[in-house]
Amino acid sequence: MQDQYHALGPLLEKARAExxxxxxxxxxxxxxxxxxxxxxxxxxxxxxxxxxxxxSLDELLAEGVAPVDLDMASVLAxxxxxxxxxxxxxxxxxxxxxxxSCLYMLKPERLSDEVVLSAFFLSLKEA
Numbered sequence: 391m392q393d394q395y396h397a398l399g400p401l402l403e404k405a406r407a408e409x410x411x412x413x414x415x416x417x418x419x420x421x422x423x424x425x426x427x428x429x430x431x432x433x434x435x436x437x438x439x440x441x442x443x444x445x446s447l448d449e450l451l452a453e454g455v456a457p458v459d460l461d462m463a464s465v466l467a468x469x470x471x472x473x474x475x476x477x478x479x480x481x482x483x484x485x486x487x488x489x490x491s492c493l494y495m496l497k498p499e500r501l502s503d504e505v506v507l508s509a510f511f512l513s514l515k516e517a
Contacts, residue, residue: 423482447496456493458500465506468494476514489514 405415450456460468472492479488489495498511 447493450493451497451500456500458504460504460507462506465504468492468507469510472510472514 402415409415445453472489472495475488475492479485494501494507495511495514498508498515501507501511
């Protein structure tokens, strides 16, 4: 069985000449959802080459990236962001890149003294 290859250069040149600004050339099996889930160079959440040595969750928490002593405005901001992340997940985003990108969701027990956020996280966990 011999593989057959076809030169795509002339076809791509013709398509490029007719392609409007912002246009896209794609095959029949193209899925915008899958394309958006592909690796994005320069996006810290998706580009594993951006950080030479990724920090662990414990290191990030030790640096105070997700503080537990929050004022009400910060509590509401966390809840707002988490609801947006959950909505993105329900619309097809990857769980690891949406809901679980929130450090508070990875260790919700840290917020046991924060009654409002604890209740909010419990409601998300049960949903």
